[in-house]
Amino acid sequence: MTNPILSGIHHVKIPVSDLTRSVQWYGQVFGFAVTTEFPEADGTVLGVAGTVPGLGDTQLALRVNRDAAQGCVGFDPVSFAVDDxxxxxxxxxxxxxxGVAHSPVIEATVGWLLVFDDPDGISLHLYSWAGHGVDHSDRPGYGRAVTTA
Known part of the structure; x- marks a missing residue:
């Protein structure tokens, strides 16, 4: 039996503690434009989704969840791709x-990487599709190829 095939990523949802602040920040940094909001029964909007230039049909969603946002501090749930x-x-x-603090450009496992945090301290990565050709597989924390039998 073969597995069914996926057709891409529909959306990436990031937990936030302050929706207004995060919509503004993601708008300034990525050009995020809200296209959908998700109101609660009382009319309070606790989530939005929208477009980001360069993500094609994949949408970005922001959802108020203070516990999840706190739990993701320092974690990198998504790496956005750049060419080179x-x-x-x-x-x-x-x-x-x-004025957004970020890492220096990092020679990562395959390509180049830039790391920075959103307003909740969730780490976001910008990772290049283009590789640098340097084998870092002997370095702790870097990836190495896995072969299957």
Whole structure:
């Protein structure tokens, strides 16, 4: 029996503690534009979804969940893709313009990586599709290929 095939990622949902602050931040950093809101029975909106340039049909969703946001502090639930090293540097310059603290450009397992936190302290990664060609498989915390029998 073969497994059914997926057709992509529908949306990425990130927990937040303050929806207004996060919508503004994700808008400034990524160009996030809200297209859908999710009101509770009393009319209070505790979640939104929308588009981000470059994500195609995949939407970004932000949902108020203070416990989940606190539990994700320092964790990186998603890595957004960029093409190459020049794009990583362009994003670093963009974040500098916005005053968003970030890591230096990192020579990661395969490509280049930039790490920064959203307003709740959730780590976000920008990772290049282009590889640097350096084998870091002997370094702790870096990936190595797995072969199957």
């Amino acid at each position: 090293l020049a794009d990583v540097h362009a994003w670093a310059a963009h974040l500098d313009t916005l």
